[in-house]
Amino acid sequence: xxxxxxxxxxxxxxxxxxxxxxxxxxxxxxxxxxxxxxxxxxxxxxxxxxxxxxxxxxxxxxxxxxxxxxxxxxxxxxxxxxxxxxxxxxxxxxxxxxxxxxxxxxxxxxxxxxxxxxxxxxxxxxxxxxxxxxxxxxxxxxxxxxxxxxxxxxxxxxxxxxxxxxxxxxx
Amino acid sequence: xxxxxxxxxxxxxxxxxxxxxxxxxxxxxxxxxxxxxxxxxxxxxxxxxxxxxxxxxxxx
Numbered sequence: 001x002x003x004x005x006x007x008x009x010x011x012x013x014x015x016x017x018x019x020x021x022x023x024x025x026x027x028x029x030x031x032x033x034x035x036x037x038x039x040x041x042x043x044x045x046x047x048x049x050x051x052x053x054x055x056x057x058x059x060x061x062x063x064x065x066x067x068x069x070x071x072x073x074x075x076x077x078x079x080x081x082x083x084x085x086x087x088x089x090x091x092x093x094x095x096x097x098x099x100x101x102x103x104x105x106x107x108x109x110x111x112x113x114x115x116x117x118x119x120x121x122x123x124x125x126x127x128x129x130x131x132x133x134x135x136x137x138x139x140x141x142x143x144x145x146x147x148x149x150x151x152x153x154x155x156x157x158x159x160x161x162x163x164x165x166x167x168x169x170x171x
Numbered sequence: 172x173x174x175x176x177x178x179x180x181x182x183x184x185x186x187x188x189x190x191x192x193x194x195x196x197x198x199x200x201x202x203x204x205x206x207x208x209x210x211x212x213x214x215x216x217x218x219x220x221x222x223x224x225x226x227x228x229x230x231x
């Protein structure tokens with residue numbers, strides 16, 4: 001079977017597209033780490049989202065122009081799946097013409113979307129919800145692959161440094 | 172003090188607390204982290220977007 005060549009990752013367009021469609025989501029994973037100052041490159045966009053019919057309908061409508069396919073089944077479009085089935089998924093691993101988008105129902109060890117602590121960040125001029133640094137450190141420490149440990153250490157160092165700077169600026 | 176490759180790690184260590192030192196001990200280049208922290212979130216993403224652009228261009 002021939003896989004289609006992976007298109008360049010376009011995080012800005014993905015964030016713009018989801019936001020414009022009114023999809024409720026929070027940026028998590030490597031891109032959230034980058035937004036908090038980490039330096040590790042990541043080649044996909046991970047988000048957490050409520051898996052309810054309204055939100056998934058908006059998600060599919062937003063992605064429809066960008067050929068959303070299951071990353072694990074490259075011939076199968078998400079658009080061909082019945083909503084009843086999509087609502088059962090724990091996560092979507094999606095290849096689009098804007099790049100890879102992973103959508104998670106739950107983030108371990110934090111829980112589902114409602115359990116996440118987020119902050120609003122100006123990202124590309126868009127007010128985007130991003131997982132807090134402390135929650136992201138918890139996630140990275142829990143997953144604990146070597147690359148996650150690196151990110152956790154970076155974020156912990158950043159937290160310490162910014163805490164020191166805040167102390168300095170307040171005196 | 173003139174920074175050299177030999178004294179750079181000591182210099183960086185002296186400038187941070189335990190988490191900063193733990194990152195250095197793990198081999199993390201904290202100069203990159205320091206530079207990122209001086210940027211806005213959007214600038215951090217723009218910098219990463221450029222790295223991604225080069226990555227995908229190289230893969231072609």
